Amino acid sequence: MSVEGDAYIPSDAPLAKDDMLTIDLHPEIGGCWGDCARSFFLRDGELVSAKEAGAEQAEGMAAEAAVHALVIDAARPDITFRELHALIEQELTSRGFENLDFLGNFGHSIGGEVRGRIFLDAECCARLDSVPLFTLEPHIARSNSRLAFKYEEIYRFGKGGRLKLL
Numbered sequence: 001m002s003v004e005g006d007a008y009i010p011s012d013a014p015l016a017k018d019d020m021l022t023i024d025l026h027p028e029i030g031g032c033w034g035d036c037a038r039s040f041f042l043r044d045g046e047l048v049s050a051k052e053a054g055a056e057q058a059e060g061m062a063a064e065a066a067v068h069a070l071v072i073d074a075a076r077p078d079i080t081f082r083e084l085h086a087l088i089e090q091e092l093t094s095r096g097f098e099n100l101d102f103l104g105n106f107g108h109s110i111g112g113e114v115r116g117r118i119f120l121d122a123e124c125c126a127r128l129d130s131v132p133l134f135t136l137e138p139h140i141a142r143s144n145s146r147l148a149f150k151y152e153e154i155y156r157f158g159k160g161g162r163l164k165l166l
Contacts, residue, residue, distance in 0.1 A: 017045045020057065022150050024137075026114075033114055035135050037152035039064075060140065060149035063095045067106075067138050068153060075155070075163040077129035081120045084128065088120075088138065097140040100148055107135040110154055129157060133166060 015021060024037035039061065041053035050061035070091050075084060088106050092099065099106065105121040109131035118126050120134065128134065137152035154166040 015042060018043055018053075020053070020147060022148070024150060024152070028114070033110070035108075035110060035137070035152060035154065037137050037139075037150045039149045039151060056142075056145065056147055059095075060097075060142075060147060061151065063092060063097050063140060064138060064149055064151040066095065067091055068136060068151070071136050071155070072163050072165075075128055077127065077157050077161045079128050081118060081124035081126055081128065081134075082122055085120055085122050085124070088136075089122075092138065092140055096142055098143060100139045100141055107137045107152070109134050129161075132156060 019042045020039060021042070022037065022039045024035075026035050027033065039050075041048050041050055041057055043053055050057040067088055070087060071084065074087055085106055089099065103119065103121065105119040107120040109118040110133035111131060118124060118131055118134075120136070133154050133156045135152055135154050137150060139148060139150045141148040155163050156166055158164040
C-alpha cells in the first residue's frame with residue numbers, strides 16, 4: 001500500500017517465518033532530512049536475500065536494481081523529471097511491473113522544505129539539475145501479486161555531469 005505519511009497506520013500483525021517487510025524512513029534532524037526505503041525477506045525466521053526468498057522476490061528486486069542502473073546510466077543534468085519518469089515507466093512495463101505510488105511518482109527532490117519537493121512524475125518539467133539531490137524509490141509490483149517491492153537511494157550529480165549515489 002502506498003499512502004501519505006500522515007495517513008499511514010502501521011500494521012500490528014506479527015511477521016511470519018516466511019515473510020516480507022518493507023521499511024521506509026524519512027528522518028529529519030535540525031531541518032535536514034533524508035529518505036531511505038528497503039524491502040527485506042525472511043525464510044524460517046532468518047533474514048535472507050531476495051534470491052533465497054524465491055523467484056518472485058528475486059524478480060522484484062532485480063527490477064528495482066535494473067531501474068537504478070538505468071537511471072545512473074541515462075540521467076543527465078538537462079533531462080527533466082518527466083523524461084526520466086518515462087524511461088523508468090518503460091523499463092518497468094517491459095519487465096511486467098507497475099508503479100504503486102499513490103501519486104504516480106518514482107521519487108522526489110531532497111533539500112529545502114519537505115513540503116516543497118519536486119516529484120519524479122509524468123508532469124514535472126523541471127530539469128534534474130534544478131535540485132541538489134533527488135531520490136529514486138520505485139514502489140512496484142506485478143499485477144495481481146501480493147508482493148510489492150521498494151528500494152530507495154539518493155543521487156546527485158558529480159563532476160562531468162555524471163549521476164552519483166550519495
